[in-house]
Amino acid sequence: MRLEQDFFSRDVLEVAPDLLGKLLVRRFDNGQSFTSRITEVEAYRGEEDKACHANKGRTSRTEIMYHPGGSVYVYLIYGMYWMLNFVTGEKNVPQAVLVRGLSDVVGPGRISRRLRIGKDFYGENLALSDRIWIEDDKEKVEILSGPRVGINYAGEPWKTLPWRFFANR
Numbered sequence: 001m002r003l004e005q006d007f008f009s010r011d012v013l014e015v016a017p018d019l020l021g022k023l024l025v026r027r028f029d030n031g032q033s034f035t036s037r038i039t040e041v042e043a044y045r046g047e048e049d050k051a052c053h054a055n056k057g058r059t060s061r062t063e064i065m066y067h068p069g070g071s072v073y074v075y076l077i078y079g080m081y082w083m084l085n086f087v088t089g090e091k092n093v094p095q096a097v098l099v100r101g102l103s104d105v106v107g108p109g110r111i112s113r114r115l116r117i118g119k120d121f122y123g124e125n126l127a128l129s130d131r132i133w134i135e136d137d138k139e140k141v142e143i144l145s146g147p148r149v150g151i152n153y154a155g156e157p158w159k160t161l162p163w164r165f166f167a168n169r
Contacts, residue, residue: 002127003127003136005070008086009070009089009090010069011089012096012097016088016165017145019165021139021167024036024038024132026117035135037139038099039167040099041097041099042097042149042163043097043163044096045095050158051153051159054094058094065094067087069089071086071123073122082118084121085098100149141168144168145166146164147159147160147161147163148163
């Protein structure tokens with residue numbers, strides 16, 4: 001069952017762990033599909049979160065984060081990796097979930113490469129897209145949490161908050 005926009009319209013700290021065990025589906029231009037279970041995510045929560053891109057306010061880069069939950073937010077790092085995020089929450093409350101791991105692809109850069117995710121996915125509606133969406137097959141997973149990865153620059157308490165969620169394997 002495909003997840004609708006209301007699933008994503010909740011606070012990121014509710015959506016992020018609820019994404020674990022869900023199926024990420026990517027349909028390519030040639031008609032082939034790739035489906036994999038989400039195993040690791042990180043939550044980024046608003047302008048107050050020093051690790052969140054919205055911490056600097058509304059910009060052309062972060063604009064989609066200010067839209068209602070259910071859209072794709074992608075950004076480029078190191079000039080070569082697109083990071084796949086899902087916008088959550090209500091309008092004008094910028095939040096997003098970074099997809100860090102799938103059952104057969106580990107690492108956000110590897111995920112975007114495997115799924116052929118690029119700038120053209122920015123703003124894609126997960127509830128309506130023919131290219132990317134999330135399904136719930138009711139699989140239950142044990143959820144663990146820990147600090148987010150690679151955000152020491154954000155300082156305390158942001159770098160040690162347990163906002164990385166992962167499925168116990």
